Amino acid sequence: MNIKRHIPNFITCLNLFCGCLAVVFALRGWLGFAVYLVIVAAILDFCDGLAARLLKAYSPLGKELDSLADLISFGLAPAVMMHYEFTQVLRHKISFGLDSIPWELYSFFPFIFVVAAALRLAKFNTDTRQSEQFMGLPTPASALFVCALLVYITRTPKWMPFLDTVYTIPMLVVALSWLMLSNLPMFSLKIKALQWKGNQIRFLFVALSLVYIALAFTMGWPWSLAVLLILSSYVVLSLLLWACVPPTYPARNI
Numbered sequence: 710m711n712i713k714r715h716i717p718n719f720i721t722c723l724n725l726f727c728g729c730l731a732v733v734f735a736l737r738g739w740l741g742f743a744v745y746l747v748i749v750a751a752i753l754d755f756c757d758g759l760a761a762r763l764l765k766a767y768s769p770l771g772k773e774l775d776s777l778a779d780l781i782s783f784g785l786a787p788a789v790m791m792h793y794e795f796t797q798v799l800r801h802k803i804s805f806g807l808d809s810i811p812w813e814l815y816s817f818f819p820f821i822f823v824v825a826a827a828l829r830l831a832k833f834n835t836d837t838r839q840s841e842q843f844m845g846l847p848t849p850a851s852a853l854f855v856c857a858l859l860v861y862i863t864r865t866p867k868w869m870p871f872l873d874t875v876y877t878i879p880m881l882v883v884a885l886s887w888l889m890l891s892n893l894p895m896f897s898l899k900i901k902a903l904q905w906k907g908n909q910i911r912f913l914f915v916a917l918s919l920v921y922i923a924l925a926f927t928m929g930w931p932w933s934l935a936v937l938l939i940l941s942s943y944v945v946l947s948l949l950l951w952a953c954v955p956p957t958y959p960a961r962n963i
């Protein structure tokens with residue numbers, strides 16, 4: 710038996726396991742543990758693809774397993790986090806009586822994020838135009854943005870009033886869902902050769918990310934703020950690249 714061909718799938722299963730634990734901790738209100746598990750899942754998600762390329766261990770099973778794991782780790786887990794925080798916001802409006810049914814239903818709004826993530830992953834698996842760059846915001850980036858934003862706001866008292874409204878989380882869900890399902894081109898971080906030509910936007914993004922990380926260490930910023938700035942820069946740079954150099958995609962084949 711060729712063990713090395715199973716290594717990427719094993720890493721993907723670890724990603725899935727972390728996602729399941731993140732869901733459980735999010736349901737218990739342990740936001741910090743849930744967020745760290747999603748971050749670990751994102752690292753594992755990167756590692757399984759890297760392992761598959763290095764070992765040349767590609768398989769249809771691995772591709773489908775990766776999407777299923779991503780749906781849990783980067784779709785369901787962040788949605789449960791938002792649902793828990795949203796129920797805290799709506800706790801004074803939910804009395805478990807008939808008059809509070811609309812508010813109870815409203816508390817499930819964050820699960821639209823899961824639906825959008827599922828559609829995004831299905832779109833990625835069936836759209837041949839996304840071999841070199843993404844169309845729409847990748848689900849791991851969306852999940853990490855949710856995690857970083859929730860951690861930053863809940864640990865920064867002056868921003869808590871921003872979260873304690875009935876509109877903030879729904880607007881976040883709508884915005885990220887739209888970005889995931891849009892056809893906006895987002896550059897891939899895969900660098901095939903260490904040369905400037907063709908990788909300008911990637912090197913610029915890496916440089917900006919290092920600057921944000923350095924500022925976080927020197928200025929005492931919370932790590933969540935650095936992550937928010939890095940992900941926001943990714944979206945902005947992708948939009949600037951699209952505006953300056955509109956991409957040309959092959960015909961869609963699904």
